[in-house]
Amino acid sequence: MRAIHYREIDGRSVGFWGLAALLAAFMAAGVTAAYFMAHIGHIITGMTNQVVWGMPHVFAVFLIVAASGALNTASIASVFGRVAYRPLARLSGLLAIALLIGGLAIVVLDLGRADHLGVALTHFNFRSIFAWNIFLYTGFVAVTGWYLWVMMERRLNRYTRMVGTVAFLWRLILTTGTGSIFGFLIARQPYDEAIMAPLFVMMSFSFGLAIFILVLMAAFKGARRPLGDDTLMRLKNLLGVFAAGVLYFLLAFHITKLYEAAFRGAEAFLLWDGGIYTFLFWFGAVFLGGMLPMLLFWLPQTRRSRAAAGWGSASVVVGGLALMYDIIIGGQAWPLSIFPGMKVSSSFYDGVVNSYSPSLPECALALGGCALALFIILFALKLLPFLPESLADEGVVESDMGSAKPKAAAGAA
Amino acid sequence: MSDEHAGPGGAENDVDEGRRRFLGAAAVSALVLAPGVSLIRYAEGDERSTAGASSKTRWGLLIDTTKCKPSCTACVTACSSYNGWKNEGRPTDPQWIRKVQVTDPSTGFSRSVPVMCQHCANAPCVEVCPTGASFRRADGIVLVDRHICIGCRYCMMACPYKARSFVSENLTNQKPWAPRGKGTVEGCTLCVPRIDAGKIPACVEACRREGGRAMTFGNLKDPASAISRALAEYPSAQLRADLMLDTGVHYQGL
CATH class of the missing domain: 3.30.70.20 (Alpha-Beta Plaits)
Structure with a gap:
């Protein structure tokens, strides 16, 4: 196998600084929105006492889930010893950290009392999965940073497999924790299922790898470095499997719900007559997030197309956001069942489908978090050698799981 | 693995060893101290008073x-x-x-x-x-x-x-x-x-x-x-x- 050379991107072009300026503008808009939300209150958002989590949470949870999945490539290389993924491992770790920081920034700035953040870091209720997630998220950044360190420090390369395994297990627990935030909500019929934890794990695999592919393609194009078809095709094939996995878990989730009579009203709402939520589920999550990418990745006419790999990945991202909106907002739109089987009405919107219209400030905050993640990636690529100089086909091992070099592969990435 | 390099010609060899050690020590210290400080606070217990409330009453x-x-x-x-x-x-x-x-x-x-x-x-x-x-x-x-x-x-x-x-x-x-x-x-x-x-x-x-x-x-x-x-x-x-x-x-x- 050819030696892998990593090098920082030049980052001197008009395109680089133009992108940096654009991302900075989005970040500034996000911070401004957060300032007004803190100063005036959440009254300027679309969130209410009925829909208490809104667009910021859709993007934040999406980014946090994707952060875990962005580490796929590094895990496959380090933990499962696939040599072909090794050159991508550093970028994989970088994306994981950047996406998580972007997601956490949104969550923190959306807090009603963001100024009480110090309280959140010093007072813990260990019965709360939210409190556990504070450790899981900050720990993930630390573990992934450690992982990057042993990958990038030649003297420590021998620890890569060990640290990579810790990071791999950590991210599985992290996404289990994120899914459990919803799965543990016994009060709300659209949630309240243990399967939400593995569903979120599979969503993380899919969303994270999709973002990884898009960033990889953009970075190599921007840096004018060769990205071979073999690498790209291998990644998009894997993404197709993950997208199918998400569809499988969604199927299992909704079939379980439909089996229980108590949940059928909520299911009928989300899957059949819920308006925007039904549309987002079938067209967004199922078609854009699963069916279309699989067709693009595997139809004979498009399966060798780089553009199809890119569009398919973008489709997974859009479908993933639609699914997250469907889960988070749709799940709150359905009214609580305080009096099962009864018709109810009140001044507090009991018994009615809750409406929600995201406002500009909360969208600005959500996009600001995404911009922060991309900004971190952009400047990290400029400052540190994350990106291989070349991923041309001749530099990539074609078949790496054979018996020829399993020991050489292990612990190497 | 010896086939990984920070840049062309293995430029990472030039990096100052002292700086590396300092950064390493700083990272390890932060990782060790931060949870410790939190745990100490946690161990101090919940100081909120519910004075006047008795468990004999519900x-x-x-x-x-x-x-x-x-x-x-x-x-x-x-x-x-x-x-x-x-x-x-x-x-x-x-x-x-x-x-x-x-x-x-x-x-x-x-x-x-x-x-x-x-x-x-x-x-x-x-x-x-x-x-x-x-x-x-x-x-x-x-x-x-x-x-x-x-x-x-x-x-x-x-x-x-x-x-x-x-x-x-x-x-x-x-x-x-x-x-x-x-x-x-x-x-x-x-x-x-x-x-x-x-x-x-x-x-x-x-x-x-x-x-x-x-x-x-x-x-x-x-x-x-x-x-x-x-x-x-x-x-x-x-x-x-x-x-x-x-x-x-x-x-x-x-």
Whole structure:
């Protein structure tokens, strides 16, 4: 196998600084929105006492889930010893950290009392999965940073497999924790299922790898470095499997719900007559997030197309956001069942489908978090050698799981 | 692996060893110290005082829906007036207590039911709160400590009764005995300042004075209390009893 050379991107072009300026503008808009939300209150958002989590949470949870999945490539290389993924491992770790920081920034700035953040870091209720997630998220950044360190420090390369395994297990627990935030909500019929934890794990695999592919393609194009078809095709094939996995878990989730009579009203709402939520589920999550990418990745006419790999990945991202909106907002739109089987009405919107219209400030905050993640990636690529100089086909091992070099592969990435 | 290099020609060999060691030591120190500091604080325990509250008492409410008229909102008005919250009909407005009209679709039978925080023994809001701001006093009253509420609203997601509200805008003229603040979550306190002063909740008092005398307040742990005797004598129910939350609020006539 050819030696892998990593090098920082030049980052001197008009395109680089133009992108940096654009991302900075989005970040500034996000911070401004957060300032007004803190100063005036959440009254300027679309969130209410009925829909208490809104667009910021859709993007934040999406980014946090994707952060875990962005580490796929590094895990496959380090933990499962696939040599072909090794050159991508550093970028994989970088994306994981950047996406998580972007997601956490949104969550923190959306807090009603963001100024009480110090309280959140010093007072813990260990019965709360939210409190556990504070450790899981900050720990993930630390573990992934450690992982990057042993990958990038030649003297420590021998620890890569060990640290990579810790990071791999950590991210599985992290996404289990994120899914459990919803799965543990016994009060709300659209949630309240243990399967939400593995569903979120599979969503993380899919969303994270999709973002990884898009960033990889953009970075190599921007840096004018060769990205071979073999690498790209291998990644998009894997993404197709993950997208199918998400569809499988969604199927299992909704079939379980439909089996229980108590949940059928909520299911009928989300899957059949819920308006925007039904549309987002079938067209967004199922078609854009699963069916279309699989067709693009595997139809004979498009399966060798780089553009199809890119569009398919973008489709997974859009479908993933639609699914997250469907889960988070749709799940709150359905009214609580305080009096099962009864018709109810009140001044507090009991018994009615809750409406929600995201406002500009909360969208600005959500996009600001995404911009922060991309900004971190952009400047990290400029400052540190994350990106291989070349991923041309001749530099990539074609078949790496054979018996020829399993020991050489292990612990190497 | 020796085939990985930081740049062309292995430029990383030139990096200053001392700087590496310093950065390594700094990272290890931070990783070791940060959780340690947190754990020490955690070990110091919860310092919040629930002075005046005793575990020998469990305050509760019994609401006889057969005596509650749909047109009567005395309890809601009294709560709003005493605690200083206002419902102007907006979806962002708080409602610590509300009247829910409940109709059986198969029979058409309808009744009006006041719904507020049910002061659960196994309160989901307390379980999910990351900072412990949602807490349960020794006497069973579930409260929010505004000093450590970060406004994440997870308790609102978790509450099966929609009993909590989020303050979405600046407030003025709060009542000194009912602290409220923008960016925090709030709900029925069972009028805890009144209870601590030996009085009954404002809603119960208003129901007795202006309503149908549908509400009974008292100590669920005292077999001789009016509420315990009524519960022992007549059938009653808890809302979403299937969730096994052991609510402090009970209903008759549901």
